[in-house]
Amino acid sequence: xxxxxxxxxxxxTEGAIVQxxxxxxxxxxxxxxxxxxxxxxxxxxxxxxxxxxLEEKGxxxxxxxxxxxYSYLLLKELQMKDSASYLCAxxxxxxxxIWGAGTKLIIKP
Amino acid sequence: xxxxxxxxxxxxxxxxQSMTLLCAQDMNHEYMYWYRQDPGMGLRLIHYSVGEGTxxxxxxxxxxxxxxxxxxxxxxxxxxxxxSQTSVYFCASSPTGGTYNEQFFGPGTRLTxx
Numbered sequence: 452x453x454x455x456x457x458x459x460x461x462x463x464t465e466g467a468i469v470q471x472x473x474x475x476x477x478x479x480x481x482x483x484x485x486x487x488x489x490x491x492x493x494x495x496x497x498x499x500x501x502x503x504x505l506e507e508k509g510x511x512x513x514x515x516x517x518x519x520x521y522s523y524l525l526l527k528e529l530q531m532k533d534s535a536s537y538l539c540a541x542x543x544x545x546x547x548x549i550w551g552a553g554t555k556l557i558i559k560p
Numbered sequence: 561x562x563x564x565x566x567x568x569x570x571x572x573x574x575x576x577q578s579m580t581l582l583c584a585q586d587m588n589h590e591y592m593y594w595y596r597q598d599p600g601m602g603l604r605l606i607h608y609s610v611g612e613g614t615x616x617x618x619x620x621x622x623x624x625x626x627x628x629x630x631x632x633x634x635x636x637x638x639x640x641x642x643x644s645q646t647s648v649y650f651c652a653s654s655p656t657g658g659t660y661n662e663q664f665f666g667p668g669t670r671l672t673x674x
Contacts, residue, residue: 481659493665546657550602
């Protein structure tokens with residue numbers, strides 16, 4: 452079967468750095484997406500990785516290792532507005548997105 | 561541009577009732593999707609469409625029907641609602657369906673079936 456695993460909840464302090472991990476087992480791989488979802492709102496796109504390595508976009512970075520079936524999202528200089536759920540999704544061989552359950556990130560002052 | 565819009569935002573149904581959720585996008589996207597989101601689970605694909613007049617089943621299609629008569633609209637129908645269909649429903653669209661196709665989501669419809 453296809454499976455995406457990410458921690459259910461994480462807590463971090465304002466101004467700090469946090470790393471949210473995602474491991475996956477899917478039938479085929481056509482890229483990995485990270486989305487942010489604030490409570491009661493729609494998911495919004497953060498990043499996309501298809502090749503191994505690090506993609507940096509401002510305070511957010513995303514890393515991919517295809518051989519290990521592993522990705523992480525790194526958030527730097529945390530702000531209170533970063534409190535949200537972070538969803539990992541893998542595009543499988545049929546170009547369908549398989550979604551993880553999401554990681555709820557709580558930022559404390 | 562409004563992006564992706566969904567109506568209604570909230571709805572309460574009784575078991576056995578039917579309803580239609582409407583999704584509209586103004587980005588001229590070819591692909592459209594209906595997902596449901598339940599606590600502790602990832603988004604699950606119900607049905608999707610790769611273009612006007614086409615539809616296909618996703619992971620959890622039972623109890624739902626869809627239609628895409630116009631490119632900008634994608635309708636999700638519940639024929640006979642059941643409590644198990646209580647969920648948040650998201651519509652999304654993307655330019656095409658290949659790699660690196662960001663999906664744009666609507667604000668969601670919160671459905672409760674009593």
